[in-house]
Amino acid sequence: MTETSIETPPRQDGIQGVVDDWSSDQRTFKNVSWGKSMMWIFLLSDTFIFGCFLLSYMTARSSTQVDWPNASEVFSLHIGHTNFPLLLIAIMTFVLISSSGTMVLAVNYAYRRNRKMAAMFMLVTAVLGACFVGMQAFEWSKLIAEGVRPWGNPMGAQQFGASFFMITGFHGTHVSIGVIFLFIMARKTWRGDFDSGRPGYFTSRKSDYESIEIMGLYWHFVDLVWVFIFAFFYLW
């Protein structure tokens, strides 16, 4: 009885593993699906976009002769007689971090094939995201009412408005798109599409619970961008 078997050495970790993966045949990212790889590459491109926006904000702020508006004052909330600097921003950060946590739980339940819990946590994530966008919209309307425009504002350097609306606008749009997709994915999960492998609207491929993890990557990226915006724009 002869048995032919091809002995392949186990895949190495570390730098040798990197070299092996990149120099190998066919696929570099061997244990990662196309969907996940492509989402990561999309997030990389989005990193460049937001990185360049923050970079141009830095350039504008560093090169202007006029003082930049004080973020603590501009973004403060007046409740009653007390002035709370950056309160709304702190709440928004809290909301987004919470939503990241619920997303992680959704992914975890999805891989356990508990579709009710997964769908529920995705809905909670979406609602938290929608709250975030609502608060950002409120922030926008408050600043616009106070006279902040892309071309000038009464508080300081003229470039403040353009930087603020561009950066938070793009981020808010990303969050909104995420919320919409979360609702779509929650419905698919609830309906049992991932259990049955029912293909999505635009594809003939079978659905898989991994789609929820991929959705999670996008959502965590949105949270990640907010970490940077919070640090560089509101706190700095």
Place this chain on the structure above:
Amino acid sequence: MASSATHTANPDVHLGDGHQQHPLRVYFVVWGWLFILSACSYAVDFVGFQGYLRWSLILIFMALKAGLIMAVFMHMKWERLALVYAIVLPPVAVLVFVAIMAIESEYTFLTRALFFGAAQ
């Protein structure tokens, strides 16, 4: 197939499709830390640090939060190094760009001061 070093209670579950599942504890610990670090970031403004100390603290807390989100929530800690490097190394180019523009904006600031007169 390397198991994470941060938790010892339950072993990692490896599902057939190559996906690793980790006990929830890791995620809750990281979630807690994200809240703490956010509070610390906010405290930097609340306490009113200024200058280099302010900026250093802002950057440190930001980097810690970003690192935790990427490594644990986005699962990078358990991915193969080839994927990690493919994502983490290109943004170094953005950092180089930041350095260039920091120098450039300093120059613009000085030429504006020279050409347009002293700042108000």
